[in-house]
Amino acid sequence: MALVNENFLKLKAGYLFPEIARRVTAFQQENPEKAKRLIRCGIGDVTEALPDACIKAMHQGVDELADRSTFKGYGPEQGYAFLRDAIAEHQYAGLNISADEIFISDGSKCDTGNILDIFGKGNSIAITDPVYPVYVDTNVMAGNTGDADETGAYAGLVYLRCDAANGFVAAPPSEKVDLVYLCFPNNPTGAVATRAQLTEWVNYAIANDTIILFDSAYEAFVQDENVPRSIYEIAGAHQCAIEFRSFSKHGGFTGVRCAYTVIPKTLTGATHDGQRIALHQLWSRRHSTKFNGASYPVQKAAAALFTPEGKQQVAELIEHYMGNASLLREACQRAGLPVFGGENAPYVWVGCPSGKTSWQMFDHMLHEAQVVITPGSGFGAGGEGWFRISAFNSRANVEEVCQRIAAML
Numbered sequence: 001m002a003l004v005n006e007n008f009l010k011l012k013a014g015y016l017f018p019e020i021a022r023r024v025t026a027f028q029q030e031n032p033e034k035a036k037r038l039i040r041c042g043i044g045d046v047t048e049a050l051p052d053a054c055i056k057a058m059h060q061g062v063d064e065l066a067d068r069s070t071f072k073g074y075g076p077e078q079g080y081a082f083l084r085d086a087i088a089e090h091q092y093a094g095l096n097i098s099a100d101e102i103f104i105s106d107g108s109k110c111d112t113g114n115i116l117d118i119f120g121k122g123n124s125i126a127i128t129d130p131v132y133p134v135y136v137d138t139n140v141m142a143g144n145t146g147d148a149d150e151t152g153a154y155a156g157l158v159y160l161r162c163d164a165a166n167g168f169v170a171a172p173p174s175e176k177v178d179l180v181y182l183c184f185p186n187n188p189t190g191a192v193a194t195r196a197q198l199t200e201w202v203n204y205a206i207a208n209d210t211i212i213l214f215d216s217a218y219e220a221f222v223q224d225e226n227v228p229r230s231i232y233e234i235a236g237a238h239q240c241a242i243e244f245r246s247f248s249k250h251g252g253f254t255g256v257r258c259a260y261t262v263i264p265k266t267l268t269g270a271t272h273d274g275q276r277i278a279l280h281q282l283w284s285r286r287h288s289t290k291f292n293g294a295s296y297p298v299q300k301a302a303a304a305l306f307t308p309e310g311k312q313q314v315a316e317l318i319e320h321y322m323g324n325a326s327l328l329r330e331a332c333q334r335a336g337l338p339v340f341g342g343e344n345a346p347y348v349w350v351g352c353p354s355g356k357t358s359w360q361m362f363d364h365m366l367h368e369a370q371v372v373i374t375p376g377s378g379f380g381a382g383g384e385g386w387f388r389i390s391a392f393n394s395r396a397n398v399e400e401v402c403q404r405i406a407a408m409l
Helices: 006-010 016-030 052-065 081-091 108-118 133-141 195-208 279-290 296-304 308-334 358-369 395-408
Strands: 102-105 125-129 157-161 179-183 211-215 241-246 259-262 268-270 276-278 339-341 347-351 386-390
Touching: 006 133, 016 358, 052 296, 052 308, 081 102, 081 296, 102 108, 102 279, 108 133, 108 211, 108 241, 108 259, 108 279, 125 133, 179 195, 195 211, 268 279, 276 279, 308 339, 308 347, 308 395, 358 386, 358 395
Parallel strands: 125 157, 125 179, 179 211, 211 241
Antiparallel strands: 102 259, 241 259, 268 276, 339 347, 347 386
């Protein structure tokens, strides 16, 4: 008899985005005429074409694979040097991050889940609430939690409540934790942490021997020069933080798949007997054992993002999406709703009208305006009473959504 991993049975009935898809599909089947007007502002998937520099580089990579003299088979599991070098030079210049501390992967969603492979059982783990669901669910799958209570909170996790009062930026907990997930610019709330706030977190981590798992997938959308894009801008972070970044939104690679994780060689964890072990070597071994590397044409395309042509095209993409975010933010403010995000992130976090729950607001927007949003409660109990609107869309669609918001609210 093959035994299953019973931790999966602790998971709540439906992952957020499949549940959204289920409700949208049911609506389309029941309302075929209204469904023709459907505009999706829920899942944060990009809509615009890949930068031309990436397309050219990807074609070049494919052409190389078509010629025996330039053919590439298995590449280095940690990533080709040309991409790791480009990231170190263009993303971490002056931050004391070397190319061999950068690990290329096929997605930061995978990395934030897989990172648990190098950590042992019994760690105390903190997450913000609301939170990107992957952080929670992968810990449940790994057996790092107990069962969920009636609010959906899992025993064994330390929840750091984020709300309007703290600007959806949690302060360090009063108790000691071993691992903490931070995401800035934040998904789902669009909030950003100031340099002072991140310094407080790094100081806490050093004082408590805590590892910060810092998801910086949306750093390219930061508009404020005073907002840190990397945790390594903060003194001491090299001793306490792992950073995750993605090309999904930076270069529109959601369907192409490429990302990277940064683990400084100075970062260590401990064995039960107190021996200090470099996490860099553990992740390198895990990466080499379970991953054969992102594809060569994809890595060629990712490296092209750092060429002058690529940088300009990425800037145009970011300007487009952030223009959408500004329009959505203003439309919700005009409707009299509380609004966060949309200034340094492609997500607008909006308070529900009085008396409506997050899922009620989802159904209301779907049936009355034919607009798909993301209910805040899907990101945790702290998200109840809020919803997320994604700015990833065409300008015409966003302008239409703004008009529908004005007419409905």
